[in-house]
Amino acid sequence: MWYDSKHVEIKTPKEGYNFIADEYGKHHNHLDSFDRWFFLRFLPRNLDNINIIDLWAWDWRIWKFFKDKPIKKYTACDISEKLLKRHPWTNKVEKVICDLEKKLPFEKEIYDVVLSFFVLEHVENLELLFQEVYKILKSWWQRIIWHFLQRREFLRKKDKEIFKIRLYNHRLQDIEKIAKNNNFIVDSFPITEKNTTIWYIISLRK
Numbered sequence: 344m345w346y347d348s349k350h351v352e353i354k355t356p357k358e359g360y361n362f363i364a365d366e367y368g369k370h371h372n373h374l375d376s377f378d379r380w381f382f383l384r385f386l387p388r389n390l391d392n393i394n395i396i397d398l399w400a401w402d403w404r405i406w407k408f409f410k411d412k413p414i415k416k417y418t419a420c421d422i423s424e425k426l427l428k429r430h431p432w433t434n435k436v437e438k439v440i441c442d443l444e445k446k447l448p449f450e451k452e453i454y455d456v457v458l459s460f461f462v463l464e465h466v467e468n469l470e471l472l473f474q475e476v477y478k479i480l481k482s483w484w485q486r487i488i489w490h491f492l493q494r495r496e497f498l499r500k501k502d503k504e505i506f507k508i509r510l511y512n513h514r515l516q517d518i519e520k521i522a523k524n525n526n527f528i529v530d531s532f533p534i535t536e537k538n539t540t541i542w543y544i545i546s547l548r549k
């Protein structure tokens with residue numbers, strides 16, 4: 344078990360997100376208020392028959408943007424089995440439990456779009472992750488969207504327990520460098536609130 348300097352317990356993402364899985368809906372409106380306007384404009388215009396993978400899918404927050412679109416398949420991938428259980432299943436949805444600190448259990452070049460929102464900061468080994476994402480993406484027109492940044496762990500509370508979920512404070516320039524070293528074309532877009540940049544959308548194209 345890990346603790347911070349004030350003796351607050353720091354849970355791993357798997358422990359932490361499993362623990363709060365039943366509170367999932369609480370954050371949707373807040374997160375949606377940002378996504379709705381930004382991430383859609385980075386997607387290809389034509390979503391007909393495309394294969395999407397959501398690395399760190401959480402519950403169904405992102406799926407709801409795609410559920411009525413003519414996509415071919417949506418793969419929801421997450422380390423928390425309790426969160427994935429809450430993700431809706433249809434014949435277009437595939438759910439896969441996976442740890443993004445390890446090699447991904449997918450074939451080469453099968454996805455058109457890879458999404459990852461509010462999650463890069465939970466992963467220590469970005470080098471491996473970017474290599475793996477490069478492998479599973481199809482060549483040329485496809486792009487990936489990363490959604491970012493969080494500097495400190497939130498203090499969370501549940502059942503009288505106070506804890507944090509482990510974060511790594513990756514700098515934008517390091518992420519861009521790792522992406523470029525792994526052959527991606529990188530575009531970063533700062534998102535500001537009250538004149539302060541609070542995160543970036545990072546679009547990576549293969």
Ligand SMILES: C[S@@+](CC[C@H](N)C(=O)[O-])C[C@H]1O[C@@H](n2cnc3c(N)ncnc32)[C@H](O)[C@@H]1O
Binds near residue numbers: 374401422466
């Ligand atoms: C803040 S949530 C974001 C969820 C979703 N992308 C969204 O924007 O609504 C972070 C998610 O990352 C998952 N996660 C964290 N570390 C992971 C890892 N190493 N492998 C796979 N999933 C992980 C958690 O279980 C959780 O569902």
